[in-house]
Amino acid sequence: MAVRKAETGAVSLLTSMRRLPRPARERWSRDRIFFQIEELNAIWVQLNPRLSRATRAGRMVAAQKRAAAMRTAASWVPEATTAAARAYALARLDQPDDLFGPAFLLRALAPADPRTRALLDALPRSVLRVVDELSSP
Numbered sequence: 001m002a003v004r005k006a007e008t009g010a011v012s013l014l015t016s017m018r019r020l021p022r023p024a025r026e027r028w029s030r031d032r033i034f035f036q037i038e039e040l041n042a043i044w045v046q047l048n049p050r051l052s053r054a055t056r057a058g059r060m061v062a063a064q065k066r067a068a069a070m071r072t073a074a075s076w077v078p079e080a081t082t083a084a085a086r087a088y089a090l091a092r093l094d095q096p097d098d099l100f101g102p103a104f105l106l107r108a109l110a111p112a113d114p115r116t117r118a119l120l121d122a123l124p125r126s127v128l129r130v131v132d133e134l135s136s137p
Contacts, residue, residue, distance in 0.1 A: 036073065037085065044097065044101070045097075046059050046063060047060065
């Protein structure tokens with residue numbers, strides 16, 4: 001019976017989302033994606049290359065699992081995620097450490113797009129290295 005209640009709650013949530021005005025849904029979606037990007041940026045901080053090898057290696061397995069989960073979630077709404085990741089990156093071009101999250105998502109969702117390539121080419125090598133490490137399965 002508890003499962004049925006949970007299912008009903010999820011359906012109710014989806015129904016109420018349709019009642020929200022389009023701008024409110026778009027803001028909610030953008031905010032959700034920005035939150036995911038901030039979570040990815042937190043992974044970057046934990047793997048920052050200035051750490052000792054032992055500390056970094058100890059954190060890598062958990063980081064790979066978390067990044068893979070974020071990539072999967074982002075793939076459920078690729079168009080919205082791609083647009084929001086680009087917007088986030090454009091607003092923070094002067095803060096390279098904040099570009100890890102959008103670069104990771106854009107590499108996963110739009111790797112052939114010239115804008116993704118331009119962003120990846122502009123990243124500091126230390127950031128790009130972590131994007132590469134976490135992007136491989």
